[in-house]
Amino acid sequence: MSYIGIEEDIRLIKAVPSERQLTYEKMEFFCFIHFTVNTFTGSEWGDGKEDVSIFNPTELDARLWVKTAKDAGMKGLILTCKHHDGFCLWPSKYTEHSVKNSPYKNGKGDIVREVSEACKEFGLKFGIYLSPWDRNNSSYGKGKEYDDYYVNQLTELLTEYGELYTIWLDGACGEGANGKIQKYDWNRYYKVMRELQPNAVISISGPDVRWCGNEAGEVRESEWSVVAKDMTDPSITAELSQHEDNEEFRDRPLDETQSDLGSRERLKNEKELVWYPAETDVSIRPGWFYHEEEDNKVRSFENLKDIYLKSVGGNTALLLNIPPMKNGKIHEKDMAILKRLGEFINDTFKNNLLKNALIKTVPEHDCRGNSPDMMRTDDYNTYFMNKEGDNKLLIEIKFDECKKLNYLVLKEAITFSQRVEKFNVYFNDESGKKIKIFEGTTIGYKRIIDLKGTKTDNLTIEIEDSRVAPVMSFVGVY
Numbered sequence: 001m002s003y004i005g006i007e008e009d010i011r012l013i014k015a016v017p018s019e020r021q022l023t024y025e026k027m028e029f030f031c032f033i034h035f036t037v038n039t040f041t042g043s044e045w046g047d048g049k050e051d052v053s054i055f056n057p058t059e060l061d062a063r064l065w066v067k068t069a070k071d072a073g074m075k076g077l078i079l080t081c082k083h084h085d086g087f088c089l090w091p092s093k094y095t096e097h098s099v100k101n102s103p104y105k106n107g108k109g110d111i112v113r114e115v116s117e118a119c120k121e122f123g124l125k126f127g128i129y130l131s132p133w134d135r136n137n138s139s140y141g142k143g144k145e146y147d148d149y150y151v152n153q154l155t156e157l158l159t160e161y162g163e164l165y166t167i168w169l170d171g172a173c174g175e176g177a178n179g180k181i182q183k184y185d186w187n188r189y190y191k192v193m194r195e196l197q198p199n200a201v202i203s204i205s206g207p208d209v210r211w212c213g214n215e216a217g218e219v220r221e222s223e224w225s226v227v228a229k230d231m232t233d234p235s236i237t238a239e240l241s242q243h244e245d246n247e248e249f250r251d252r253p254l255d256e257t258q259s260d261l262g263s264r265e266r267l268k269n270e271k272e273l274v275w276y277p278a279e280t281d282v283s284i285r286p287g288w289f290y291h292e293e294e295d296n297k298v299r300s301f302e303n304l305k306d307i308y309l310k311s312v313g314g315n316t317a318l319l320l321n322i323p324p325m326k327n328g329k330i331h332e333k334d335m336a337i338l339k340r341l342g343e344f345i346n347d348t349f350k351n352n353l354l355k356n357a358l359i360k361t362v363p364e365h366d367c368r369g370n371s372p373d374m375m376r377t378d379d380y381n382t383y384f385m386n387k388e389g390d391n392k393l394l395i396e397i398k399f400d401e402c403k404k405l406n407y408l409v410l411k412e413a414i415t416f417s418q419r420v421e422k423f424n425v426y427f428n429d430e431s432g433k434k435i436k437i438f439e440g441t442t443i444g445y446k447r448i449i450d451l452k453g454t455k456t457d458n459l460t461i462e463i464e465d466s467r468v469a470p471v472m473s474f475v476g477v478y
């Protein structure tokens, strides 16, 4: 609906993903590992005064962490190399507050190395979390002196552990050991990251990937990847992620003022727009770190399945945290649920029923004369692109017999930005009556629609409105 005018429509679709954003988005589902001295003190935010002698995970096997993530269907893993307590999981040259002075492997361990190597072995990509807030280091709060320290540590991590797919930046900024607050030199940090790991996305307090706005696993109904450029400003992203350390915050639903980031109305006065896709980050337990007393509060398979379908299927990536125990192992309860989740993802989306179905569209061909077969393959080289000015598209699917339909997957070719604003899903019952099963707004990278086991031999997707002509990359029915 071009109620603002064609120029505005085109402005809205100018922002497209960078190569590194595209690679990241295609990975869809990753693992967060929160592990540090907090695991041993039972806290969520360490104060940096912990005695390093408490850190002794006697049964840690990084390969098991990675295998658990892989079995769950995850494609990458992010490790808290340093959390707010300042304790480093690698033997950093720049501080004594690290594994090198702990009993772990008699000070000879390097958990960052062990995890990065295990990731390589199992074919997962590796990412780092390096908290800028450091409650241990004496330079924190002293301006450039701390920035130098942070950049030195960053350089160690970005040069000694192979290729990274993400650098996860927490905006938390509290007082350090001396009561001072540091003003982070974000642009200097970004420059080092781009230089040393040009393919890694800089996430959260960074320009490439946006925090979804809550830690409860909630996803917006309409998730736009094109938003106001201001949103990438580190002072804003960091401000948004400032919070208290408690369960109330982690359970807090999405703030209402944050529910619309990308509608036409929301963007109409924004001068500059950017591609800034969202990431849903959530923990399998109430805390980010392991606490024995939360063993009976592990998220259920049903709950995780729901979060997966809504987040990965709602135009966001999913970053699911799995906190290891004091001995370094992952609790068997968590492992069992994750394994089930992996099996669910694998089994559910294995067999695309579209393979043997007829597919017809109105218009019949795309603007280049291509047939709707273009939407059968899940890649960005094949796509169905309506001709300019034609913002509607009907996709009619006919199966050879009545099938029980569980999920519909729709993907836009986001290399042409995000365009679809409104769509419906129908089927015709035996009497020929048209029955609407779903009414949706955005699609973006991926939308998964729960078809709730509908039994039918036909399915129609109606793209009712689009910012400009829709470009569909993939349709899957399972």
Ligand code: FUL
Residues within 6 Å of the ligand: 044, 170, 171, 172, 241, 281, 288
């Ligand atoms: C927050 C931190 O303060 C939490 O401890 C956790 O690391 C979460 C992922 O980000 O900002």
